[in-house]
Structures are given as structure tokens and as C-alpha cells.
Amino acid sequence: MAQLIRPTAGCALAWGWFSVLIISALAAPWLPLPYPPGTPDLLHLAAPPSAAAAHWLGTDGQGLDVLTQLLFGARTALLLTLPVAAGATLLGAAIGATAGFWGNRGLRVPLPAALLGLAAAMWAAAVPWLLTGPVVLAAGLACWPRWYRRCPVPLDSLLTGTGTLLDAVPRLVLVTAAAGLGASGRALPLLLLFTTWPETARLVRAQMWRVRVQPFVEAAQAAGLPPLRVWLRHCLPHALIPLKSVFPLSVAGLLGLESTLSFLGIGLPPEVPSWGRMLNAAHSDLGAWWVFVPPFLALASTTLALAYIANKSKHSFNN
Amino acid sequence: MTGAGLGPLAARLLRAGAGVGLLVSVLFLLSRQQARTALLQAEAAGLSAAAHPTEAAEQQDIRRAQLHRLGLDEPLFYAQYVAAAPGQPAHWRWHGRRNQYHRWLRALAHGQLGTSLRSGRPVGELLRAALAVSVPLMGAAATAATLAALLLGQWLAGHPRRTAPLHLALVGLQSIPGFALALALLLLFANPDVFDWFPVDNLGVETVAGLPDGYAVATLGQFVLPVLALTLSALPGLALPLAAALRHELAAPYAVSARAKGNSLRQLLRRHALPNALLPLIAQLADLLPALVAGAAVVETVFGLPGTGRLLAHAAATHDYPVLVAGVLLVGTARLLALLLADAALLLTDPRLRWPS
Numbered sequence: 257m258a259q260l261i262r263p264t265a266g267c268a269l270a271w272g273w274f275s276v277l278i279i280s281a282l283a284a285p286w287l288p289l290p291y292p293p294g295t296p297d298l299l300h301l302a303a304p305p306s307a308a309a310a311h312w313l314g315t316d317g318q319g320l321d322v323l324t325q326l327l328f329g330a331r332t333a334l335l336l337t338l339p340v341a342a343g344a345t346l347l348g349a350a351i352g353a354t355a356g357f358w359g360n361r362g363l364r365v366p367l368p369a370a371l372l373g374l375a376a377a378m379w380a381a382a383v384p385w386l387l388t389g390p391v392v393l394a395a396g397l398a399c400w401p402r403w404y405r406r407c408p409v410p411l412d413s414l415l416t417g418t419g420t421l422l423d424a425v426p427r428l429v430l431v432t433a434a435a436g437l438g439a440s441g442r443a444l445p446l447l448l449l450f451t452t453w454p455e456t457a458r459l460v461r462a463q464m465w466r467v468r469v470q471p472f473v474e475a476a477q478a479a480g481l482p483p484l485r486v487w488l489r490h491c492l493p494h495a496l497i498p499l500k501s502v503f504p505l506s507v508a509g510l511l512g513l514e515s516t517l518s519f520l521g522i523g524l525p526p527e528v529p530s531w532g533r534m535l536n537a538a539h540s541d542l543g544a545w546w547v548f549v550p551p552f553l554a555l556a557s558t559t560l561a562l563a564y565i566a567n568k569s570k571h572s573f574n575n
Numbered sequence: 576m577t578g579a580g581l582g583p584l585a586a587r588l589l590r591a592g593a594g595v596g597l598l599v600s601v602l603f604l605l606s607r608q609q610a611r612t613a614l615l616q617a618e619a620a621g622l623s624a625a626a627h628p629t630e631a632a633e634q635q636d637i638r639r640a641q642l643h644r645l646g647l648d649e650p651l652f653y654a655q656y657v658a659a660a661p662g663q664p665a666h667w668r669w670h671g672r673r674n675q676y677h678r679w680l681r682a683l684a685h686g687q688l689g690t691s692l693r694s695g696r697p698v699g700e701l702l703r704a705a706l707a708v709s710v711p712l713m714g715a716a717a718t719a720a721t722l723a724a725l726l727l728g729q730w731l732a733g734h735p736r737r738t739a740p741l742h743l744a745l746v747g748l749q750s751i752p753g754f755a756l757a758l759a760l761l762l763l764f765a766n767p768d769v770f771d772w773f774p775v776d777n778l779g780v781e782t783v784a785g786l787p788d789g790y791a792v793a794t795l796g797q798f799v800l801p802v803l804a805l806t807l808s809a810l811p812g813l814a815l816p817l818a819a820a821l822r823h824e825l826a827a828p829y830a831v832s833a834r835a836k837g838n839s840l841r842q843l844l845r846r847h848a849l850p851n852a853l854l855p856l857i858a859q860l861a862d863l864l865p866a867l868v869a870g871a872a873v874v875e876t877v878f879g880l881p882g883t884g885r886l887l888a889h890a891a892a893t894h895d896y897p898v899l900v901a902g903v904l905l906v907g908t909a910r911l912l913a914l915l916l917a918d919a920a921l922l923l924t925d926p927r928l929r930w931p932s
Contacts, residue, residue: 424594425906428869436891512752559750
């Protein structure tokens, strides 16, 4: 049974802030803002907050309205990080659960099928027949009852090895390098997705490792259920429990990464409003505190709210 | 003696090393492909814009010389799936050792990292100049963060009630991205309008767009704020888990009996709980170095220090591929080193790892 989180003041605050953020991000294009995004007000450059010019939070050095940028920056942040975090969580969960359940020896494939698969892959890669031919021949020979066997697929090593590869350098450096190699702003979500999943995968794998030796799993296997069904119906619901607290943290991490990239002027194209880009504007104009404070507070409180939610849901399933 | 610990350690290092090598190789190949495509596209654009056939031929010669100078006219890899000529069906071709990747590997083995596409200077020289700034910065920040984490962790665990506000402050600090933290420090303490204690001289703001040459020698005063920013961004990640581990140890029966024997809280923390709680912290130090490298990239950009992080970010922004590949290689090597150091430190501090039961 799912345990209800007892509502506390902090919890209400965190969820309240997060829902305000989501609503304002979704509703930003239809809000009655005095200034549209992306059009500078050249009469008011780096103007402090004033009601007279309807710049409620002032403008930055290029004459862009801070309030408009803040709202549209929230839109960018959430519309980028939430789908990427969801995708990375799904991908990581699938990979981690597969690697954790079958391990290196759990999944056994008949040798002829494995060899035929290899040959098909070689054929698809247009490898000359001089190399592909022997593999097909070997597949034929392996059908012979004397040589027939089932060979284990090292799923765990393969999947964790890929994760280790992506972890070899910090995410920021990896994404920076990939962006420098000409990955455009449109490729950024994909890039973030592929660098984010190993964390989730590692967690789910560890949890699956613990779940699959539980008596009820052994009972299900002893009852003769097919492995896929045991995996999906009996193990997965338990292995996915940590995701409740990992998902908010993954969103928070992506938010930090996205704003850092925008601050450095890498990732997103320059015309997309983002909190990181606003902070960059504050960097080039140190006197304008009103450009710095709103995105700073928004970024910090969003991350804090997400960390709080993650912490709460962690404790709710631990007791 | 260390037979039990060395096997897994070597395997782990080998795996991580292979990961770094593979990653950097892929980056190199992609960057070469990208550079060649960019040059060929420029050539096509130039050809269509050229009015005279002689002018076009001249331009083609220039492009060809450029391709040759950058070594881009050779095949990319040992074997490639290419067409012999445009229009013909593609097939696998074996190029032998005359390829860009082999040349790069050989140069790498001789310690040559290539030359920067933008400034024309050797990448090794650029990296060395940048490291002269980054290593003191990161070293100071790592030392300060570790020492502060040791002190704060003991304090947080020893007096949970009195230090609740500090705990909250650390949690809040953890939620601020490094660049925002650095920017806040810059706005507070290097701002003529607030506290003009550590003037940054706008060194970074002015030269971010320029080439990373003409380095100004950073004075000691200029290092205070960057080190502080880096330390503060690394501190919560070290101090909070240490405090949690210490609290866990303090609740253990051995701690209770040590306290009952008349040890003071300080003695209990330092002699009994800390050696046990230190192990997760040491394991974490392996992750600290990459985090510091990533943090330094941002902090250097904010404060305008000509370090490796800024060099890398700048190379990414200007598509300076050799610098980019060498920078990633450097960061990966640093991670390997951190793994090695952390594992060695674990072996030294935890006798249980040396003698398996």
C-alpha cells in the first residue's frame, strides 16, 4: 500500500512553489505581460524596477524585461528538464532493471541464434563476406547436437560498462565537448538524456539485485512463470521504488546543468530565454542587482524544493 | 599483503582507463570528421561564389593546402566504410597505418597534443599555462573543503540541536549551482556598490571573447574569491554525508560504551567514530576531483581566471577541436588519478580491505 506523505509546512511550501512554477511556465505565453519576450525596450536599458515603465522587475543591459524573461526562463527550464528527466529515468530504469535481473549469466541464448545474430549485424554493417561467411558456417555447425549449447549474454557487463564510459568525465565537460563538436541546441535534450541515465540505472540495478533473491521471486520462478513475467510483474514494482526520490533529484541536477550551460553560452541557442542566460547578463553588468536576484532565487528555491520533495519521499518509503 | 585489494583495484582502473581512452578516441574521430566537413562546406561555398574558373582553381588549391596542413586529407581511421569515388557504392576499405587516428596516437605517445586551431600555439603549452592557474585553485579549494568538512562534520554530529541552523544553511548551499554561487560572491565582494574587498579588475569580463593569450598574472587577492566559491560549492557534498555517517557511528554500541567509559565527546568523535565514518568520505574524494574540475570551469569563467576550465569552455564555444580533445583527455586522466588515490587511501585506512576474512 502506498503510504501517504503527511502534509507539513515544508512539504506544502515545496509543492506549492513547484506548482506555481509549473503553472506559470505553462501559462507564460498567455499571461498579460507588458513586454513580450525577445524584444528589447531600448528606451530602458538596465533600468531598475519601476512601475511607471511597467518594468515590474526592471530590465537588463539589453533592455529585456526581467519579469518576462523569468517566466519564459521557467518555461524553458521545465519543458527541457522534465521530459529529459522522465526519459532518462525510464531508460535508466529499463537498463538497470535488465542488468540487475539477468546479470551476466541469467540470459542464455542458443549458440546458433547468437552467431546468426552476429552475422546479421555484420551483414548490416556491410562487412565483406570473407569475414561474415565463416560466422554463418559456424552457426550452421553449432546446430549439430554435439556442439549445441546456450551461451550466456553478459548483459550486466555490457550495460554497466556503457555507464562507466559515460561517467569517465564529468557531465558538464562531456556536454561541453559535445556541444563544441557542433551538437546544436536541438540536440541538447538528447545529449542530456544520454548522459543522465547511468545514475538511475546504477540505483535500480542495485535495488533489483536485492529484490531478485527475495523468497517471493524464488516462489514465482519455482511456480514456473516465464522469466519476463517474473521480471515485469514481480520484481519491477519493487525495484522501481527508489525512483520516487531519484526523479526529483535528477530534475534538479538537469536544471543546474542546463542553467550552467546557458550561463557559459554553450547549449541552447542565444535567443531562448533561460535563467542561466539571465545570470550571464547579470555577470556583464555587475551594478544591476535586479537582474541577478530573481533568477538566482528562482533557481535556488526550485532546486531546494526538489531536494526537499526527494528527501520526503525517501523517508516515506523507508519507514 | 595487499593481494586482496590490488586485483579489484587494477580491474577498476583498467576499466576506467579504457573508458577514458574510448571516449577521447570517439571525440577525436568526431572532431576530425567535423573539421573536414566544415572545410569542405566552406570550399563548396567558395566555389559557387567564385566568378572566374582560375579563381576557383586557386581557391581549391588553397583549400587543399589547408586540408594537408591540418592532416585532414588522410583517411580518418584504419578501416572505413566509404565510396572510392562519389557516385560509386560504398564498401569497407583498409587504410593501414597511414591514417589520422594512428598519427594522433603516435604523437600522443610522444607527448604531443597538437596545435590549437585558433591561436596556432601548441596545445600542451596552452594547457600548461592554464594548469598553472587551475591546479593551485583546485588544490586550495580541495584542501579547504576537506578540512572544513572534517571540522563541520564533527560539529554537526556532536551537537545536532545547536547546529541545526548550520545544517539548514549547508542544505541551502547545496541547492545553489556553482556558477550562481560564484556570481553571488562576485556581486557581493567585488562590487564597488556593495563591498569592494577583492576587486577582480574585470579581467574576465573583458577577455572572455578574446583569445586565451596575453595572460595577466593573477595576484593572490584574485584567488580568494574563486577559492571560496569552489570550496563552498564542494563543502556541503562532503560535510553532510560525513555528519550523517558520524551520527550513525555515534549511535553504535561501541560508541555508547566508549562514552560510558568516560571519554569526552571530542575524544569519542575523533578517536572512535571518525576512523569509521571516514571511509565513505574517502570513497567520495574520487568524485570530488571531477566535480572540482567542472566547478572550476564555471568559477574561472565567472572570475576571469585563465585556467583549464575556461580554456575548455572557450574551445567549445570557438570549435577549437585539438584543445577540446586534449582537455577532455586531461580531465579523464585526472579522474583516473583520483580513483587511484582514493582506492590507495582506502587500503591504507581500512585494514579490513587488506586482510580478507
